[in-house]
Amino acid sequence: MADGFAVVLRACPAATQGVVAAALGRVFGIKEATCQSVVGSAPIILVADLSEDAAAVLQLVMFALTVQGADLSFTNQGLDELPRINWPKPPLILKQDINALARDFAIDLSGGPLLEQLRQRLGGAPSSASAAVAAVGGPVSGADSGSR
16 A cells, blocks of 8 residues: 555444445445445455545545444554455545545634534633533533533
């Protein structure tokens, strides 16, 4: 393999393969039946030879798959033994200027957590937990973390 990064689908629980396949289809612009086959073939390299910036952006773009239970890795090591998708033409996501996307996603987090910054852009107030964290520079005992 070249020095570039790869996106590897390491595993996916049987119970979530359908939703992961649907999300994969949205990201790569391919038919769901093809995606079902890909998900069932894990571990498999989804796309390879990516720049570091492209791999970083794809972590964000493909986050929905991880939420659905897909075990993804973004790596440039240990890939020789894995099967890979041989794309006849570049997938839809890579037809975009991925380096422009990387610049677009270069978000300054010095103003606080990303979610809070996005809420503020919508006119929302920071959550009490985030305000407490920001005030002391760390989690506050008894603050609502928002996790359930």
